[in-house]
Amino acid sequence: METWDAIRARRNVRAYTTDPVPAELLDRITEAGWRAPSASNRQHWDFVIVTDRGQLAELSTVWRGAGHIATAPAAIALVVPVASDDRTRVVDQYDLGQATYAIMLAAADLGLGTGHSAVGEQDTARAILGVPDTHLVAFLLGVGYPADRPLRPIVNPDRRPFGEVVHHGRW
Template identity: 75%
Template sequence: METWDAIRARRNVRAYTADPVSDEQLHRILEAGRRAPSASNRQHWDFVVVTDRTRLAELATVWHAAGHIARAAAAIALVLPVPGDDRQAVLDQFDLGQATYAMMLAATDLGIGTGHSSVGDQARARAILGVPDTHEVALMLGVGFPADRPLRPMTKPDRRPFDEVVHLGQW
């Protein structure tokens, strides 16, 4: 898939087929996240990959809207160090956003869907994943083949109109 097509085809997928995502495909998705830009090249992120059905079901309990994690072929937990100050928190969140989107686009390129989820119960998420108290599970990404329809470029996305969003020269 061309990059532009992947950008237009990417959507949040929360219903997955039973087909597994191969190790090679997961590696490529994770490599996209690892290569994402990072402020001062700090790369504070860590990624924990889960494919075990029991652990996926457990992860689905750490946020009220994370049920899709239990049905995914895999989940990627995105982990950050507990920030030392507000500036580090902002930089780390921005960097993690870039890594997340890089993984989402790489997955879309492979025809694999992703659906993000927040983490509400940090203690439980850390316990399930073995993450130390010095780090936070910032979010999770469900990964799997879409059950409803394949990923194809959308011609009419549910987005505010271009002219309403883009301001040329000034507001």
């Protein structure tokens, strides 16, 4: 898929087929996150790829919006050190957003759907993944082949009108 088509095709997917995602594809999309821009090239992130059914089921309990993780063939946990100050926290969250989108876009390019989730129960998430308490499990991404329809460019996305969002020169 061309980059522009992958951008237009990417959507949140929370229902997946039972087909496993090959390890090499999981590594490839995670590499996209690894290659994402990072403030001062700090790269505070770590990524944990999960394919074990039991772990996925457990991870689905760490946030009310994480139910799709239980049925995903795979998930990627995005982990970041606990920030020592507000500025670091904000920058790390921005960097995680860039890494998340890079992973999602690379996945879409391969026909894989992704669905993101926050993490509320830190102690539970850390225990499931073996993450030290010096780090936060910031987000989860379910990964798999979409159950409803394959990814393809969305012609009429459910977005605010372009002309209301984009401003040239001034608000």
